[in-house]
Every structure is written in structure tokens, then in C-alpha cells.
Amino acid sequence: MNIAINGQPKQFEAPLTVAALLEALQLDAERVAVELNREVLLKERFAATNLKNGDSLELVQFVGGG
Numbered sequence: 001m002n003i004a005i006n007g008q009p010k011q012f013e014a015p016l017t018v019a020a021l022l023e024a025l026q027l028d029a030e031r032v033a034v035e036l037n038r039e040v041l042l043k044e045r046f047a048a049t050n051l052k053n054g055d056s057l058e059l060v061q062f063v064g065g066g
Contacts (some may be wrong), residue, residue, distance in 0.1 A: 001013065001014040001052070001053045002050065002053055002054065003051055003053070003054070003057060004055070004056040005025075005054065005057050005058075005059060006057070006058055006059060012024070012051075014023060014024045014051075014053070014061065015023065015050055016047070016050070016051045017046065017047055017048070017049055017050055017051065018034055018036065018041060018046040018047075018051065018057075019046040020043045020045040020048045021048075021051060021057075022034075022046065022059075023060075027059065027061060028061075029043060029046055029063055030043070031062045031063075032059055032061050032062070033056040033057055033059070033062070034037065034046065034057060034058070035057065035059075036049065036051075036055060036056075036057055037056055038056075
């Protein structure tokens with residue numbers, strides 16, 4: 001399955017949920033905002049949202065600091 005993450009093409013094995021993708025990328029789901037095909041995805045939907053070939057994701061990781 002081919003998807004774009006932050007504009008970069010990536011290839012993954014299907015089936016894949018948003019939660020599984022974040023885990024594979026070693027990203028903490030509590031510290032990431034996800035936009036799937038130009039729509040913000042609520043964290044509660046990460047595990048139930050299946051990705052499809054051609055999907056486009058924008059991932060933003062929140063970093064603490066001061």
C-alpha cells in the first residue's frame with residue numbers, strides 16, 4: 001500500500017490503521033496530530049481508521065520545552 005506522509009511517499013503492508021502506523025513510526029499517539037486526506041482525525045478514531053492505498057497524511061508531533 002502506498003501512502004504519503006508529510007508529502008513523502010511511503011510503502012506499507014495492508015491492512016494498516018492510523019494507530020498501527022504511528023506505532024510503526026515510533027510516534028506517541030498522545031503527542032501527534034493527524035490530518036488524513038485534509039481532515040483532522042480525532043485521537044479516539046486512530047485505532048478504528050483503516051488506511052487505504054493513495055491516502056495522504058500530515059503528522060505533527062508536539063514537543064515540550066520552555
